[in-house]
Amino acid sequence: MSDDRFDAIIVGGGIAGTVTAYLLAKEGLEVMLVERGNYAGSKNVTGGRIYSHSLEKIMPGFAQEAPVERKITREKISLMTEESNVTVEFSSTRLGEQGSDSYSVLRGVFDQWLASKAEDAGVQMVTGIRVDDLIVREGKVCGVIAGEDELEANVTILADGVNSLLAQKLGYRGELAPHQVAVGVKEIIELSAEVIDNRFNCREGEGTSWLFAGIPSAGKVGGGFLYTNKTSISLGVVSTLSELIKANKTLPQMLEDFKSHPSIEPLLKGGKMMEYSGHLVPEGGFHMVPKIIGDGVLVVGDAAGFCINLGYAVRGMDFAVGSAECAAKAVLKANKAQDFSAGFLQCYQSFLDESFVMKDLKHYRNFPHFLEETPRIFNGYPGMAADIMTDLFVVTGNPPQPMMKMMMKHVKNMGMLNIAKDGWKGVRSL
Amino acid sequence: MNIITCFKVVPEEQDITVKPNRDISFEKAPMTISAYDLNCIEAGTQLAEANGGNVIGISVGAKKIDDSKLKKNVLSRGPESIFMVADDKLENIDTYQTANALKAVAEKIKDYDLILCGEGSADLYAQQVGPQLGQLLSLPAINSVSKITLADGKAIVERTLENELETLEISLPAVISVTSDINLPRIPSMKQILAAGKKSATIWSAEDAGIGNLSATLGVIETKAPEQMDRKKDIVQGDSEEAIKSFITKIQEVLK
CATH class of the missing domain: 3.30.9.10 (D-Amino Acid Oxidase, subunit A, domain 2)
Structure with missing residues (x-):
């Protein structure tokens, strides 16, 4: 392999990019990962939790070694108004069982650890470099351009995050729409x-x-x-x-x-x-997924729109790992056949379809739309819950009302039919 | 032409924190190249690019300076190789001992025409090591240099003094300390970073470098951040005429 040529170049040192690089290097491929920030994890932000199931498959027992913060064993959801807060709390040892456990993480630390794993596996890490463009010849992606430097690869993997300018440059998707x-x-x-x-x-x-x-x-x-x-x-x-x-x-x-x-x-x-x-x-979910396969190129992680927000759970990092695994499998297969055409790389789509990534995205495909179409979740129900609780717990010395009557008053304010409709639509979109 | 560029490894300034008891905490501060030494490395690299030659990066310090990211960082900026004495005996050494350790490294490298230093270090900024190194090696040493031109066996240097620009000619080999305005350190390119991974780094212990008997003469009793003034926590809310007036009055009172 010449100095300027790789089997795979990965753009972006977040979870999706790093895991793809790790898996490919582990199988002996010559891999370079280019990260724009000074270190992996310096440019991304997470709310804070990774569901371990997907990474556990790739690095069994990773949570013992990785700099995770705390194992999440307590889930709370609240409906909050200006002065009140109604909370449902769930705690269970089941939440912490290996394989279904989840951890709070700080990505600045976590991603550096992941990057060190990739480096140990043989990945050439190049940090502090922004990839400006891709080398495209006759519709085939042949590598990356950064400043005056060009480096070529059989396959380029775009893991450059939610606002993937490279996927946009390839015309795989347009500008992000405000509702996405x-x-x-x-x-x-x-x-x-x-x-x-x-x-x-x-x-x-x-x-x-x-x-x-x-x-x-x-x-x-x-x-x-x-x-x-x-x-x-x-x-x-x-x-x-x-x-x-x-x-x-x-x-x-x-x-x-x-x-x-x-x-x-x-x-x-x-x-x-x-x-x-x-x-x-x-946040667009399934409907937002752009074109993710081309001649010599794959798109993974946030760049591919692999993320779901369910209101009670937000998942992106496990999809990043899941899509990275599928992409790595596809690239390894393509490498064996030495065929990196879009046609051959379609196996990435098949791997995704078989994996939880597409299954979950498809399953919840209508949920983002449901949230958008149901403003009551955000501006109605929190108030209703707070009002019911206020009547229940605030003792003023006024004569009490039968509980059913009291509750119904608030429910009627919202409209019984509305609640039933929202409930039905919500459950159906899950 | 062999050019030695000296660099110091210091804690990343922006990640140093002050604890409530005014202690300085380096816990979250990764090791980095002293900012002024980036100018020194760049100066060496530019001279080699202009005149041909080979740039070597050298450093001395505690074991932790032997860090792969850090070495890659230096090597991506031009030097072809690194030589280091990384030994915990060298923790907290003073400028004279540092100069002695650097001298040991330079003598092991033997073949050099020019040694460059930064004007001072980003952490202590004593500005001593360059001149002392020259003295120890019995070489001409000069500091505050803002321009270097090489001409057969000599260096013509400019020193920006308070009221004038001094131009001097010195014979090589020499030790030159450069100011931070001599150049703008480059941002390494993708290929330079990639190439850095393949360059060589030689790490010695204090024994290897023949300075096994060197030990820190300095002991740090304590380092404290200056006392902070308590915030008055006097918050004026709103943007009404009245609020603004009261805000201005408060500031005027304090300034009196």
Whole structure:
């Protein structure tokens, strides 16, 4: 192999890119990974949790070695209004069983670890370099261009994230549409491990995942999130771009208000803000997946739109790993046949279809649309839940009302039919 | 023409934190090349590019300076090879000991025409090592150099002084400390980074380098950040005339 030629060049050192590179190098391919940031994980943002099932398959027992933060054993979902918060909490040892466990992570640390694994496997890591364009000859992608340098490869894998400019340059997709992406902002707030254990009722090394609907995103499609890390809390707000345009508050203001909400403020007391970051999140689901296979090229991870937001769970990193595995399988097969044509690489699509990546995306394909079409989730139900709870718990000395009657009053305000309809539509889209 | 460029490995400045008790914490600070030494490496590389020759990067310090990312970083900037003394005996050594250790490395390399240093280090900025190294090697040493031109066996250097520009001619080999305005360090390209992975790095222990008896004479008792003034936590809310007036009055009072 000459100096300037690789079997595979991967653009992007996030989870999808790094895992693809790792799997290919492990099988003896000459692989280069180019990352724009000064280190892998420096440019991406995560809310905070990785479901381990997919990476567990590739690196069994990775969580023992990797710098994960806390094992999530406590799930909370809240409906939040300006003054109230109604929470459903679920804790179970089942959440922590190997294979179905999940972990809070800080990607700045986690991705560097993953990159070191790839490097150990033989990947040439090139950081601090932005790939400006692709070498395309007669419709075939032949490598990458960065500044004045050109490097060629049999196959180029685009793992350059949600706003994949390279896929766009190839004409595989257009500009992102406002309803396809959300914007997230996040703060990392430092607190001691002991304080976090106490405030979140967690055992050592275990943690909480907490999602909020309602006021955090100013009643628009989106929500708040909170994940406990070892010695910090990741706290943020996500809102779909098309909704954000209509909102009367900016996203940073939403986060400020969320932080000072009476249910959140005491949890953060004494904490020190360590990091502030923002990023786009692909939210279109199945319908957003662009063209992902071409002559000499594959698209993986966020760049391929592999992410789902279900409101009660947000998944992207396990899809990144899953799509990386499928891409690596396809490239290995293509390498054996020495055929990197789009026709041959279609096996990537077949591998994806067989894997949880496409199955899950297809299964939940109507959910993003449901969220968008059902504003009551964000601006109606949180208020209703809070009102019911207020009537239930706030004792004023006024004569009591029968519980059924009290509840029905609030339900009627919302419209019984609306609730039934939303419930039906919601369940059907799941 | 062999050009030795010296670089110091320091903790990344922006990741150094101050703890509540004013202790300085390096916990989250990865090791990096001292910013001023990037100018030194760049100066060496430009001279080699203009006059032909070979650039060698050298460094001395504790064991942790032997870091693959760091070495790759240096090698992607022009040097063909690295020689290091990485030994925990060299933790906390003073400028004179550092100069002695660098001298040992230079003497092991033997064949060199020019040694370049940064003006000072990004952490302590003592500006001593360059001149002391020259003295120890019995070579002409000169600092504050903002331009170097090479001409058979000599270097013509410019020093930007307070009121004038001094041009000097010195015979080689020599030790020259360059200022940070001598050049703008390059951002390594994709191919340069890739090539760096294939270049050689030689790591010696203090014994290997013949400085086994060197030990730190400095002990750090404590390093404290300056005391911070307490915030007044006086927040004026809103953008009404009144709020603005009260805001201005408060500032005026403090400035009185």
